[in-house]
Amino acid sequence: MTLWDTVKEFMADNADLIPADNMMDFISNDGGRTYNLCHFWSNFEIADLDFWRSDAYTRFFSHLDRKGGFYYERWGDAPVHSIAAALFLRKEQTHFFGDIGYRHAPLQLCPQGDAWARGRCSCDPKDSFDVAENSCLPKWLAL
Template identity: 35%
Template sequence: MKQAGYIVLFWTTLFLFYLWTGSSSRNTHQIRTTPDEVSRNGFVMFARNDKLKEMVRSIKRLDALYNQAHDHPWYIFSREPLDSSITGELSRVSRGLARFGIIPNEHWGYTSTTERIIKSPISREKLLNRWFAGFMSSHPLLRDVDYVWKVDAESTYHCNMIRLDPFGLMKTNNLSYAGIPGTKEDAHGALSLWNNVQSFVKRNGSLLHSEGMELLSSDKGKSFNMCRFKDQFGILSLRFLRSTGYHSLFESVDDINNGFTTDGWTDSLFFTIASSLLGGPRSVHAFRDIGYEHSKWTYWCPKGKAHEGNHCMCDPTDFRLKDNKPECIALFDT
């Protein structure tokens, strides 16, 4: 009974919150995006037929907490065509237009060894990380899109983001990548990628930002601090992902040893390194006022005025999770 009461309270709060933000946004023209801005920003989600419930929940939640004021489209990708019942339901519940795309075979594996392990759930995740990092920006469905918000079906957001307007913040500040700070990459994967990055740096000095190592290394690139943004959430500039420097970096490290599949490089690790290295520290933004949760290990809840002002529905004193690394959180204060 107690648990049921909490559930009722949560959804009642969310409904009232939706009404409050909706009436507020309708009377605040500054946060209403233009039709052109709507079409050039969008949410990106990888979908599976067996994840309908989770996808619907994530779409409804983000639409209530942010997209009700903007109607940005949803770009939903899959390896195979989704059932018509799935596409119909996702189109029905999404605030913005829902569009569906297939990830082509040539972007989903690159060696016979890789192809043999695709059936593993872990391998699917690894190949998806590679697709997000290297091929998402070139998909025809996103041809005219400038910024994408990567959404995982099993992620949860806890704060109102209408006044914050993350997409608007990206454009105004000319950002390449924004996410939630404070975690460290697995040492093996991080170091193998960093070794490849160091080789790229030696060969391509003209492509690097003069302050490119500031967020990545304390000794001018000799070692990597292994700090990165949290998984399964990030807002990215597709113009940056389509740039010559970014493509050169991705192709350089991807061609060496299939690290996304063999060493488990995450897209958030690669995005953190690439955006810092090529765009400098001011092209990267750490969101501290977005409440975010994914699985039992990833959690972020704003504190103080940010928690109150954004009507966050999370506990800022909850330290049950282990991936918040103080040294990495402090790094993105600079």
């Protein structure tokens, strides 16, 4: 069973946990029928532990864990955390750290504009993934 099929199963059984003003449009281009693979880079993640300890996330994680995909399909932390954040949080409860450079080979985030001009980054802003054609940042910004 794929991750998204398991997520859809959870959503069908737990609609009461998913607020109407969530960020589904960040992780799906078709209202939740499919997963578009957009996710937050979890190697640089600052989170309120109350979210990870919440009833909604605990039930979500338990549902995924029971399906065995972490072991058999190697479901990773980035898509799982991102899907959970998109389902249970509103956009204003998330933040994009566009002023902090970050590299996770082969991709990098290089601050743009004034953030880059302040002089602490040695990266080239033109090589930043957030301005690449397949970046999901424009989807998140548009929410």
